[in-house]
Amino acid sequence: MKKGWTTTKLMAIGGLAALDFVVHIIASVITVTTGIIMASGAITAIVGPILLVVCLLLIDRFGAGFIYLTLVGILDLPLAISGPPGFLPKILIFMSMGLIADLLYAVFKKHSRLIMVSIIGGINDIYLTSAVIAVGLLLNIPGVEKVATLVPIPIYIIVLFVVGALSGYFGHLIYQKIKNTSVVKRIQS
Numbered sequence: 001m002k003k004g005w006t007t008t009k010l011m012a013i014g015g016l017a018a019l020d021f022v023v024h025i026i027a028s029v030i031t032v033t034t035g036i037i038m039a040s041g042a043i044t045a046i047v048g049p050i051l052l053v054v055c056l057l058l059i060d061r062f063g064a065g066f067i068y069l070t071l072v073g074i075l076d077l078p079l080a081i082s083g084p085p086g087f088l089p090k091i092l093i094f095m096s097m098g099l100i101a102d103l104l105y106a107v108f109k110k111h112s113r114l115i116m117v118s119i120i121g122g123i124n125d126i127y128l129t130s131a132v133i134a135v136g137l138l139l140n141i142p143g144v145e146k147v148a149t150l151v152p153i154p155i156y157i158i159v160l161f162v163v164g165a166l167s168g169y170f171g172h173l174i175y176q177k178i179k180n181t182s183v184v185k186r187i188q189s
Contacts, residue, residue, distance in 0.1 A: 009059050010067070012187045016055045017071035023047045024072075028079040041129065044081060048128070049121030049164045053171025056105050056120065057179075058187060065105065069098030082132045084141060093131045097124060113172065121168020122161035129160055 027040030027047075055068045073094025076082055082090045101120055108116035136144030178184050 005061065005063075008187050009061065009064075012058060013055060013064060013068050014071060016051050016058075017068055017075060020047065020051050020072050021075040023051075024076055024079055024081045028081050031080040040081060045125045045129070045160065045163050046167050049124045049167035050171040050174065052101055052124055053117045053120060053168045054175050056101065057117075057172065057175040058184060060188065062102050062106055065101030066095065066098035069094040069101065082128060083136060087141070089135045089139070090132065093128065093135065096131070097127050100127060114169065117168040117172040118165035119168075121166070121171065122164040125160040125164030125167070126157055 024040075024044060027043040030040040030043070052065060052068065056065055058064075070091070073082075073091040076090060076094070077088070078085050082093065100123060104120050104123065105116065108119060133144055135141075
């Protein structure tokens with residue numbers, strides 16, 4: 001495997017971010033049609049960690065999560081995902097989660113891969129959701145106070161972590177299925 005970044009790796013990250021964007025468009029339709037802020041959270045809480053873990057395992061470079069989630073945050077700007085459309089702090093929230101994912105990947109890379117992907121997936125869901133709610137409350141975004149009071153905090157955190165951890169595990173399973181394909185070998189070379 002080449003040391004450093006290649007155009008192919010950057011294109012793969014962009015492709016995964018575009019796939020995530022398509023899923024977010026579909027999930028955004030749920031939020032817009034129901035009128036309930038974060039109604040699409042179930043879909044994004046499952047798909048987000050899967051694609052993040054696939055990206056980290058596929059690229060295997062520090063910064064892959066940061067680039068991936070920065071692109072996702074920019075693409076999500078006009079959508080009702082992770083806050084209202086045009087909510088600029090969502091880019092910073094996604095960027096910081098990308099950095100957290102890269103740091104977790106670097107720390108746990110030498111340990112059990114299953115523990116690593118579960119922790120990354122769980123932290124991804126907890127952090128993104130909590131950060132969006134906290135910033136929304138801070139900036140008085142309409143509807144965020146309803147979401148903040150829906151579920152007791154301990155149950156909310158446990159459920160988010162479990163969903164994220166399982167999604168991270170599914171991301172690992174997907175990577176295991178595709179890791180020996182010629183496309184993946186080309187991206188990694």
